[in-house]
Amino acid sequence: MKCCIHSPSFIINSYWKTAIIRSSSSLPQNLNQKHEPSSFSSSTGMGWSPARIQKLIASQTDPLLAKDIFDLAAFSQPNFHHSYSTYHTLILKLGRSHKFSLMQSLLTRLKSQNYPVSPSLFTQIIQIYGDAQLPDKALQTFYKILEFVNTKPLPKHLNCILQVLVSHRNYLRPAFDLFRSAHRYGVSPNTQSYNILMRAFCLNGDLSIAYSLFNQMFKRDVVPDVQSYRILMQGLCRKSQVNKAIDLLEDMLNKGFVPDTLSYTTLLNSLCRKKKLKEAYKLLCRMKVKGCNPDIVHYNTVILGFCREGRALDACKVLEDMTFNGCLPNLVSYRTLVGGLCDHGMYDEAKKYIEQMRYYGFSPHFSVFHVLIKGFCNVGKIEEACGVLENMLKHGEAPHLGTWVEIINRICSVEDVVTTEDVLKEVLKVEIKLDTRIVEAGAGLAEYMIMKIRTRSRNS
Template sequence: MPNAISLNYIKQLQRNTRSISSFFNVADIPRVSCSYCSAPVNRDQEDEQEYRDRQKDHEPKEKTEPSICSPARIRKLIASQTDPLLAKEIFDLASRQPNFRHSYATYHTLILKLGRSRHFSLMNAIISSLKSLDYSISPSLFTHIIQIYGDANLPEKALKTFYTILEFNIKPRQKHLNCILEILVANSDFLRPAFDLFRAAHRYGVSPNTNSYNIMMRAFCLNGDLSIAYTLFNHMFKRNVLPDVESYRILMQALCRKSQVNKAVDLLEDMLNKGFVPDTLSYTTLLSSLCRKKKLKEAYKLLCRMKVKGCNPDIVHYNTVISGYCKVGCAADACKVLDDMSSNGCLPNLLSYQNIVGGLCNQGMYDEAKMYIKVMVSKEFRPHLSVVHMLVKGFCKLGKLEDACEVLIELLMHGNVPHTETWAEIVARICEEDDAEAIGEAMKEVVKVEIKSDTRIVDAGVGLEEYLMRKMKSRSRVS
């Protein structure tokens, strides 16, 4: 094939989508001079844009363009193909051209294109052909191949790729090892092969690092083999592999799942003594476990220590403890935790207030709950309908209909719409009251508030009408 081919021909080839074989067939390529005047143009058949394209094609700069059949051009052509089989055909046709040699980048591109489209037999054939060539193989190629097999859920082939690396006289890297371990342990049937590779890795010139140990420890913890995970953790120190925060967290989470929260706290102390700063997830794990075990004092103490130990408590930590106190009937203590939040630079959110209101209502502390409802809506939080209903129903049961109406007024003024059941609850109580006149005045205040189309008071009104009709009929019978 000539070393220089008119770019005009290339563009015609792309526009007319001629066959791939003609692209490489020298006999099919017309002789086109680089001189503009020697390339006649039929302007009656071409539009203005194509005419301008032809002018550019024949400018002198064409001499600086690389050959169409250069390895760089072939690689770009292969990379641009959406059909991997077409890319493979281009590769094969170019390979048959005299004195042509693909670049390693072309092999790399085609291998990944075939692998990602699950044409594994074609991919492996090209990989095998690389063994007889004197290319410098990039280790990253095998990292991609391993990940391709992982994405295809083929752990056995991913493991085989590790040994393929050795066939190319390439020293496996820790990235290869960790990638394969991640893929293997994701399938419980391959936990043992993963462990075997982990233990034998040093024979192949690669030593497990902290991430390798963490992968295996997490896998054994999730498999319920906590003792093996602990053995690996202790083995790290013997191998001069320094554990990290994640190493400790993996064990703490496993201990908490086993309800061994005291051991998890001891592990935290050991972590702190060794100079590690636990991350927020480690604290969340311990706080949640302590609250589930109803060890609220220990949880609150740990919450207070966090900032001293270099980890500022966030909203998740505070809400965990608040929820724990409310669940065991200690809403007053939960209120204290809520007060601590602002002083530590953490603002309560909707969940914080809803936990408090729900906890206070469960203990019959409706007046305090009403106060927090007012704080919520003043901060433009929209309380859940169930929380509002719980508070209104509580006031109604105690006969404090004025307070119930006051809650509704507060909600309506801030654009919050109570549920139909909440309206029905309070309207029914008003109708049962002997002193209906006094309660009626409070209800008028509710009605004075601007009620939107979705307020749902109409639904409650229908029930009220039926209730009043029945009551009137019963009175007429008595008289």
């Protein structure tokens, strides 16, 4: 039997035809017919423009198949030239699939074609290498821009590579070197460039370098923005230099900048940690005057600061300010305040704020109730504790096991068993559901029943 041997051109054209048919559901019907090599090449040249090839490649999920289509389109037609869009699409497809050697090979071919290259291509390649944790390759890409005709690095390329490099602590120095030598490559650092490096040096603990960069901006006619100030304020606060951060805020305001909410959050947090609560409250009051309305985070930060230092009544004043200024307290506000009041024995005040929570539609967490019930029990106010528990049950809320154990043990330990038994009966008039977890407190109930039996035995 005679073996049938196909010519290389026939194999290439057959593969090209198969790749297209598998890749597209909207191909010309004549591709489903048999073609001689010459006629297939002709129909391909007539029916498939560079734009259609680009769309076909873009639609591929398999980057290697997309690369085969790219090669076969050019190989099958001597006069066929891919568009720049096709190169751009395939380079990114290969890069995002981590086919880096193929991506670089295609980039070299693109350079040889002398196409005008869009700046976004290099930005995306740098980011691809950054996402792949390959800072060296990203840096090489920045220098590769210079090899292309009529192409030079732009500030966005510089910022992109700086962001990639500083995300790796070992590359902070190369990032700084590139920043300082950027003018050699025809690109000048902008405000974002300075911000990237300032943040990196602050996080690295090199506050002096960050400060030097900040001052350098003014000398080089680069205008800092709100973020520039915030980055440096955050760095100062991390070093517990909150007074310098406040001075920087004043400088910022004097220069006409309006600090953003995050800048104020940073300063308020730092002041509260340093126990400078008077200064924190003053800053909170000044915010609205300076063009930034305090939000729930700012108020809650100061409330927490006062409560931590045993100044729960001052925290109550902050809560009142919130409502007056149109910022409604949230669950965190009340939970922090109730906890602070209970920590310092102000249980009746705490109970009022729980009632206020309910009035505004908040459902207190069972831990809030637990703190209050435990507090009343600790000062011997068993009836008040039972009243809080009863209120919980009326609203269908399940006390925690610890709450049941706390109140039952207290009831069982008092001398006037008859009175406390009446109190417990009042509590238990409320409908008990499975989720109240009273069954889990069985040990405490058993002790209570034993004590009651013993008491009755003595009386008889």
